[in-house]
Ligand SMILES: O=C[C@H](O)[C@H](O)COP(=O)(O)O
């Protein structure tokens with residue numbers, strides 16, 4: 275018997291993947307895109323340090339599957355962002371990697387043609403191209419970092435990162451976060467557990483050494499400095515929301531105990547709205563009201579939004595896909611998104627500057 279007989283028994287193939295350097299060379303960052311990212315990250319850090327009064331809003335589709343509709347959305351969002359920019363810092367949700375509860379379409383990078391061909395090589399380049407186009411519009415983007423190799427391919431184009439509820443407890447994701455160049459929001463666990471997110475912020479703030487990928491595609495020992503801009507994202511759990519005033523006060527106490535700053539983001543979607551997109555405006559209005567009533571910990575919100583409301587399952591005949599409609603979680607439509615954001619800006623415009 276040889277190693278060959280007993281290793282990789284469940285692996286069917288190793289297909290070549292371009293290196294990060296090769297994909298960067300095909301799609302280099304432009305001056306304008308680099309400015310969008312740098313400016314967006316600086317602003318976020320200032321918000322988290324309470325040196326900027328604005329609230330940040332991570333808003334956009336649950337997942338990107340059609341870059342044409344995605345860019346259509348981005349252009350609308352940019353116009354809205356310019357309108358409310360004195361009060362709200364808009365970051366487009368650009369999610370390419372979907373963590374599934376069991377199985378399902380795992381996102382545009384994993385299966386860009388949505389036909390189980392799993393052309394990750396194509397998906398990665400298309401994802402980078404999309405991020406580049408959005409950054410060139412002047413809109414910063416936020417994404418979920420799921421595969422620890424992905425940031426080498428497109429991390430230079432990201433302004434805010436989320437670690438999802440299913441991976442906040444994972445050491446691999448905490449290590450990766452410690453080296454990410456963006457502020458990182460850690461979701462509470464799917465059961466509603468806050469402890470995993472708080473431990474993640476603490477862990478990611480420290481230096482780590484772990485295995486990773488270089489831009490030349492080699493495995494390396496990655497050594498990180500630690501990320502000082504971790505914060506918690508409340509998404510509810512086990513069918514119970516956790517954005518109400520009592521829950522927020524409990525999160526503040528937990529942050530105090532861990533000696534962490536009071537930086538709280540509320541995800542209006544997921545368990546906070548029982549996965550019913552039409553309830554997201556109620557969550558957002560509640561958060562805005564808490565800020566108006568004097569809350570100083572709420573620094574951001576997340577909205578799952580698209581051009582059309584709701585969601586659709588992926589049809590066998592892809593020509594039947596409805597334009598601008600989510601293929602993962604249900605979203606609010608564009609008109610609702612505009613109203614949620616405009617209403618928040620009007621209600622917060624005079625309140626936020628006096629908040630510190
Ligand atoms: O936001 C996306 C979904 O909630 C997450 O990826 C889990 O999806 P699933 O439960 O449909 O697999």
Ligand SMILES: C=C(OP(=O)(O)O)C(=O)O
Nearest residue numbers: 373438439440461509544
């Ligand atoms: C998967 C997501 O959220 P969560 O990790 O909170 O389920 C998401 O925001 O797409």
